[in-house]
Amino acid sequence: MTSTEISSNVNTNSRPSELKITDMRLTQTRTGGPILKLDTNQGIYGLGEVRDGASKTYALLLKSRILGENPCNVDKIFRQIQQFGHHARQGGGVCGIEMALMDLAGKAYSVPCYQLAGGKFRDKIRCYADTPSLKDPEEMGNKLKERMDRGFTFLKMDVGIGLVRDIPGTLSAPSGNLDTGNLMHPFTGIRLTDKGISLLCEYVETVREIIGYEIPLATDHFGHIGIEDCIRLGRALEKYNLAWLEDMVPWQFTDQYVRLSNACATPICTGEDIYCKEEFKTLFEAKAISICHPDIATSGGILETKKIGDLAQEHGIAMALHMAGTPVCAMASIHCAAATENFLVLENHSVDDPEWNDLVTGLPNPIIQDGFMEVPDTPGLGIELNPEAIKRNLHPNESEYFAPTTEWDEERSHDRLWS
Secondary structure (H helix, E strand, O other), X not given: OOHHHHHHOOOOOOOHHHOOEEEXXXXXXXXXXXXXXEEEOOOOEEEEEOOOOOOOHHHHOOHHHHOOOOOOOHHHHHHHHHHHOOOHHHHHHHHHHHHHHXXXXXXXXXXXXXXXXXXXXXXXXXXXXXXXXXXXXXXXXXXHHHHHHOOOOOEXXXXXXXXXXXXXXXXXXXXXXXXXXXXXHHHOOOEEXXXXXXXXXXXXHHHHHHHOOOOOEEXXXXXXXXXXXXXHXXXXXXXXXXXXXXXXXXXXXXXXXXXXXXXXXOOEEEOOXXXXXXXXHHHHHOOOOOEEOOEHHHHOOXXXXXXXXXXXXXXXXXXXXXXXOOHHHHHHHHHHHHOOOOEEEEEEOOOOOHHHHHHEEOOOOOOOEOOEEEOXXXXXXXXXXXXXXXXXXXXXXXXXXXXXXXXXXXXXXXXXXXX
């Protein structure tokens, strides 16, 4: 048999060396961030997701910079556009494009994304379900117990000043500062009283009595309180054997995280708003945290987050993953988690929304089974979109399913950062 005859009987899916990006469009559902789609000259497309709460513009301004590029050159393109991302939601455009590049490269070479990241350490990924706060601790405990009954082996809840703000004698604060979310924690002047700390401890104790002490229980959303009160509260909560204390102060204040970690026996966790590995390195080298918590739609995408995990491992730090997006972002996170040895657990915000599972095809339904997500072995992210389900769930501000974006095709700028 000739080489031509062999080639005619082999499905190469594409010719990777000749693959070019021809279009980028976005659409958004009621859940998660805008879904990003990169089309190519060979009919295959890649999917990514912009961070929840981020503007589509963060991605659209990059369109003219990637048109005509070969998407298989993931690292090259990432380096070209990396400067246009920033921390928190502002990294969303770069990260969404990186996910879509990885999806395309995997499809072009007929391998799953985790293989492009070096292979996998596990076949399924442990998940925890974000659980909205309830004022009644018994209701909160029962809600978490329901999670356990559904197979979840890791839990998280909020334990913050919002639980006690209507109770006299629990908080002191300058007038109006309890009602603003735009002041960073050290500048609010909000203080917890001993009574406030005692009531929060009683809340956690009631929850623990319901769910038991064997299952990990992480905590988040403490409120914009200063480092001194974070330490007081953290010490008071130690007896409840919590999995971690998350984002007690803004991630930028490394020295405060060092103070917090040195003062508390509970693991300290942060990272969902950090873009790229450099600021994580600062936290790691300062021994400021025990668990890093990047969000793949902020931290740089699949490959950059894998690097963050590897760097954390060198410092004896575990990596959990924040995730509040659609199944597109969830599957990008799954491939990264599979390829990272020190991975701990992946967040999910949509376990109470059955329609979340219908947005894509190619996966079990529900996608999370007994608290775990399977790592797919199909090319790329291992999913395809379900157009009808997405159209049923379009965001109220969305007028069309993947509307054309031709107005962004020709923007040009001298982007070089050196002379």
